[in-house]
Amino acid sequence: GAGVSQSPSNKVTEKGKDVELRCDPISGHTALYWYRQSLGQGLEFLIYFQGNSAPDKSGLPSDRFSAERTGGSVSTLTIQRTQQEDSAVYLCASSPTRPVNTEAFFGQGTRLTVV
Amino acid sequence: AQKVTQAQTEISVVEKEDVTLDCVYETRDTTYYLFWYKQPPSGELVFLIRRNSFDEQNEISGRYSWNFQKSTSSFNFTITASQVVDSAVYFCALITLGNEKLTFGTGTRLTIIP
Numbered sequence: 001g002a003g004v005s006q007s008p009s010n011k012v013t014e015k016g017k018d019v020e021l022r023c024d025p026i027s028g029h030t031a032l033y034w035y036r037q038s039l040g041q042g043l044e045f046l047i048y049f050q051g052n053s054a055p056d057k058s059g060l061p062s063d064r065f066s067a068e069r070t071g072g073s074v075s076t077l078t079i080q081r082t083q084q085e086d087s088a089v090y091l092c093a094s095s096p097t098r099p100v101n102t103e104a105f106f107g108q109g110t111r112l113t114v115v
Numbered sequence: 116a117q118k119v120t121q122a123q124t125e126i127s128v129v130e131k132e133d134v135t136l137d138c139v140y141e142t143r144d145t146t147y148y149l150f151w152y153k154q155p156p157s158g159e160l161v162f163l164i165r166r167n168s169f170d171e172q173n174e175i176s177g178r179y180s181w182n183f184q185k186s187t188s189s190f191n192f193t194i195t196a197s198q199v200v201d202s203a204v205y206f207c208a209l210i211t212l213g214n215e216k217l218t219f220g221t222g223t224r225l226t227i228i229p
Contacts, residue, residue, distance in 0.1 A: 042221035
């Protein structure tokens with residue numbers, strides 16, 4: 001499809017396990033964001049990529065969280081040793097240029113449940 | 116630091132009524148952009164509008180209109196003649212030239228009662 005694609009759409013994992021969340025941005029988009037949306041909360045910024053570089057990773061909540069982007073395209077958000085408080089919807093967004101120049105396009109998110 | 120405040124957590128109106136969603140922002144940058152996004156039950160955020168800090172002209176798009184006032188740091192969103200399909204969570208967001216991450220408000224859940 002032409003939009004931002006995230007997989008899986010739902011993930012249930014046991015506390016302490018590692019998970020990987022994938023984001024396929026719109027082709028040609030250089031900027032990519034990860035956000036977290038907890039139940040009833042707003043969107044919490046996690047990390048921003050421009051190409052394969054992450055000029056802003058200030059939102060990653062702990063060293064259990066990491067993200068990478070390869071080939072200026074697909075990004076993976078990894079959460080190690082998951083905790084129950086990690087349960088949330090993880091949203092990915094991309095934009096064609098620098099984020100100030102245009103709007104961001106969002107995927108439908110990955111709903112992560114840690115049990 | 117930048118901040119977006121959406122004081123209205125939930126709003127319910129009867130179909131065909133007009134409704135205004137409030138958004139107040141804070142930033143020290145003089146160049147910034149404001150956004151509204153709609154999040155229907157499906158979960159995907161849908162872009163509605165982007166407005167730069169140098170353009171205070173109000174905008175109308177069909178039943179939607181936006182009122183940007185720098186004097187009060189507000190960017191309010193009005194839906195005229197609301198419809199059930201307008202039911203969603205609406206987010207206001209801010210991005211500045213000096214800090215290229217979208218800062219979102221906590222959202223307003225709008226319910227249109229048929």
